Structure formats: C-alpha cells, structure tokens
Amino acid sequence: MKYFDRPNYSVIVVGAGRGIGRAAADLLASQGVAVGCLDSDGATAQAAAEEIKAGGGRASAGRLDVTEDRAIGPALDAMAKSLGRIDGLINCAGITGNTNIKAHDVDPADFDRVLGINLRGAFMLSKHVLPHMVAQKYGRLLHIASIAGKEGNAGMTAYSASKAGLIGLVKSMAKDYVDRGITINALAPAVIRTPMVDAMPQASQDYMTAKIPMGRCGELEEAAQMIAWIVSPACSFTTGFTFDLSGGRATY
Ligand SMILES: NC(=O)c1ccc[n+]([C@@H]2O[C@H](COP(=O)([O-])OP(=O)(O)OC[C@H]3O[C@@H](n4cnc5c(N)ncnc54)[C@H](O)[C@@H]3O)[C@@H](O)[C@H]2O)c1
Numbered sequence: 343m344k345y346f347d348r349p350n351y352s353v354i355v356v357g358a359g360r361g362i363g364r365a366a367a368d369l370l371a372s373q374g375v376a377v378g379c380l381d382s383d384g385a386t387a388q389a390a391a392e393e394i395k396a397g398g399g400r401a402s403a404g405r406l407d408v409t410e411d412r413a414i415g416p417a418l419d420a421m422a423k424s425l426g427r428i429d430g431l432i433n434c435a436g437i438t439g440n441t442n443i444k445a446h447d448v449d450p451a452d453f454d455r456v457l458g459i460n461l462r463g464a465f466m467l468s469k470h471v472l473p474h475m476v477a478q479k480y481g482r483l484l485h486i487a488s489i490a491g492k493e494g495n496a497g498m499t500a501y502s503a504s505k506a507g508l509i510g511l512v513k514s515m516a517k518d519y520v521d522r523g524i525t526i527n528a529l530a531p532a533v534i535r536t537p538m539v540d541a542m543p544q545a546s547q548d549y550m551t552a553k554i555p556m557g558r559c560g561e562l563e564e565a566a567q568m569i570a571w572i573v574s575p576a577c578s579f580t581t582g583f584t585f586d587l588s589g590g591r592a593t594y
Pocket residue numbers: 356357358359360361362363380381382383386406407408409433434435436437438459463486487488489530531532533534535536537538539
C-alpha cells in the first residue's frame with residue numbers, strides 16, 4: 343500500500359537538521375514527498391535538503407528558530423511558496439534543558455527556555471501553519487512530545503512539564519479543527535538514540551533506558567516509520583491522540 347497517493351504531497355519538518363527530524367525527512371523524501379527542512383541550525387537544514395536532492399528527492403531548506411515569533415509566519419509562507427502547498431508539518435524542535443536535577447534546584451531561566459521551545463514554540467508553529475491547512479481543507483500536524491509528558495521522568499521537571507503541556511495543546515487544538523479535514527496528533531517516544539540523548543548525563547540516559555520493557559532503545563527508523571504514517575492521508579480517523587513509541591513503557 344502506498345501511504346502518499348496524492349501528487350505533490352508536501353510536508354515541513356521543523357528540527358530537520360538532525361536526529362528524529364532528519365530521519366523523518368529522509369524517509370518522507372524516499373516516499374516521494376516534497377520536504378521542507380527547517381531548523382534553528384540553518385546549515386544542518388540545508389545539508390538535509392541537499393542530501394535529499396542528491397538522492398533524487400524534492401526538498402527546500404531554511405533557518406527557523408521557533409522562539410522567534412516574527413520569523414515563523416514568513417518562514418512557513420516561504421515554504422508554502424517553494425513546495426506549492428503544506429499538507430503536513432512535523433515539529434521535532436525540542437530541547438531537554440538541564441536534567442538529573444531536582445525541582446528545587448531548577449533554574450527558572452532554564453525552565454522558561456525549555457517551555458519556550460517545547461511548548462510555546464509548538465503553539466506558535468501551530469498558530470501559523472493552521473491557516474494554510476484550513477484554506478486547503480486538509481492538514482496533518484504532528485508534534486513530537488515524549489513519554490516524559492505522559493509519565494513524568496525524575497530529574498526532568500521542565501522537560502516533563504513542557505511535554506505534558508504539549509499533549510494538552512494537541513488534544514485541545516484537535517477539537518477545534520476536527521471538522522476541517524485536519525488532524526493534530528502527538529508522538530511520545532521513550533529513548534531514541536540521537537544527539538539530544540547523547541548530550542544528557544549518563545544517569546538520565548540509564549534511568550530512561552532501564553524503564554523500557556523491551557530492554558532496548560528505539561531506532562530512528564522506527565520513529566520515522568510511525569511519523570510518516572501519521573502525516574500521511576492514510577491516517578485519517580485519529581486526532582488529538584498521543585501515539586506511543588515506548589517499547590511497552592506506556593500501554594495507554
Ligand atoms: N531522542 C529521544 O529519545 C526523544 C524521546 C522523546 C522525545 N523526543 C523529542 O523528539 C524531538 C526531536 O528530538 P531529537 O532526539 O531528534 O533531538 P536532536 O537534538 O537530535 O534534534 C533536535 C533538532 O531540533 C533543532 N532545534 C532545537 N531548538 C530549536 C528551535 N528553537 N527552533 C528550531 N529548531 C530547533 C535542533 O537544532 C536539532 O536539529 C524533540 O522534541 C525531543 O524532545 C526525543
């Protein structure tokens with residue numbers, strides 16, 4: 343079965359420079375999807391798009407930091423122009439902030455930074471991409487949350503709060519657009535080995551990995567496959583949901 347059976351299907355990936363976003367961009371491109379690669383690190387977004395094009399795929403690139411309010415609308419408009427339309431947006435921009443730290447030691451500035459990217463950034467992206475989707479009566483919006491948002495990870499106060507907020511954001515927004523041909527979902531991975539995880543203290547990595555019943559981390563390919571399906575036309579009867587990708591840690 344072909345998931346992307348529509349001509350010129352176009353998906354923007356925010357945080358496409360590396361990690362889960364990069365893997366999703368590569369897989370989508372291999373399925374014939376035109377991919378808009380955005381990242382606060384513009385050089386990595388450019389590199390992702392160049393690699394896709396070198397492999398025969400279609401891609402555009404740009405720099406976007408999701409905390410820069412005034413840049414978001416223009417960046418998405420430019421992508422819409424370049425790709426022709428925006429069928430889907432996958433938001434993979436996220437940071438952990440300081441981890442392995444108890445709540446009373448959390449620096450409020452770090453808390454704000456994590457919430458600013460993981461939650462407010464997700465809201466701002468949604469605010470600016472939804473008008474494109476409403477106009478064309480179709481859209482697939484996916485935010486990458488985390489198992490930390492469902493269960494709460496020790497030592498990760500800001501991160502867990504930001505991802506729980508993101509899950510709530512998705513549930514609410516989905517209801518607002520449920521009759522517009524637009525689905526809005528989240529994905530909650532456990533541990534997928536990426537530069538973000540590698541940068542965390544070993545104690546945090548061990549804590550999270552030990553909680554996975556399958557006894558292993560998830561693979562980038564496993565994340566990309568689920569993401570691709572969620573933003574495809576085939577995933578048409580699920581909205582407001584947080585998909586699980588946790589090797590059995592969450593069964594709800
Ligand atoms: N890797 C995991 O185990 C895991 C688990 C659960 C959830 N997640 C979530 O998945 C998403 C992707 O994580 P990853 O592991 O691929 O991380 P990563 O650090 O490898 O990649 C994140 C990308 O987002 C970009 N980014 C960061 N801040 C940004 C900003 N302000 N604006 C735009 N782009 C920005 C980075 O430059 C980077 O390219 C994050 O939201 C993360 O919280 C990851």
